[in-house]
Amino acid sequence: MPVTVLDEIDRKILGQLQLDSRISMQALSEKVGLSPSPCHRRVRLLEERGIITGYIAKVDQKAVGLPVSVFISIKLARQKEEDLDRFARAISMWHEVLDCYLMTGHRDYLLRVVVPDLSAYERFLKQKLTRLDGISSIESSFALDQIKYSSALPL
Numbered sequence: 434m435p436v437t438v439l440d441e442i443d444r445k446i447l448g449q450l451q452l453d454s455r456i457s458m459q460a461l462s463e464k465v466g467l468s469p470s471p472c473h474r475r476v477r478l479l480e481e482r483g484i485i486t487g488y489i490a491k492v493d494q495k496a497v498g499l500p501v502s503v504f505i506s507i508k509l510a511r512q513k514e515e516d517l518d519r520f521a522r523a524i525s526m527w528h529e530v531l532d533c534y535l536m537t538g539h540r541d542y543l544l545r546v547v548v549p550d551l552s553a554y555e556r557f558l559k560q561k562l563t564r565l566d567g568i569s570s571i572e573s574s575f576a577l578d579q580i581k582y583s584s585a586l587p588l
Contacts, residue, residue, distance in 0.1 A: 458473050509541045
């Protein structure tokens with residue numbers, strides 16, 4: 434996907450929406466220095482161009498009973514396209530997996546998984562992850578504390 438050139442107003446709009454996606458159009462327009470109508474047009478254009486892909490609520494994982502974060506490094510037995518695709522399809526179906534990255538280096542994938550406790554992680558590991566064909570090794574690291582979290586891009 435080609436890089437989209439954004440002007441300063443677009444960047445201000447995106448910055449404000451990343452801070453508070455529920456901001457009113459009136460308040461957003463005041464913060465970025467536009468009247469509401471042109472501001473609304475710019476937001477719609479950012480949506481149509483696929484720069485704004487959606488609006489979500491941030492949810493505290495501990496408050497909803499998912500306090501355990503596990504980072505999992507996966508090495509596949511082979512890195513053929515069909516193996517990578519099969520792995521990606523399976524992972525995309527599992528709700529416990531919040532992030533999955535295809536990596537360079539010694540491991541092929543890095544996953545971030547959230548679960549309520551160690552027993553739930555063991556079930557995830559035994560009933561899902563280890564049942565996938567083509568995995569050579571699995572290495573799990575448990576997060577002790579979350580120091581920083583952001584979904585906002587540095588615009």
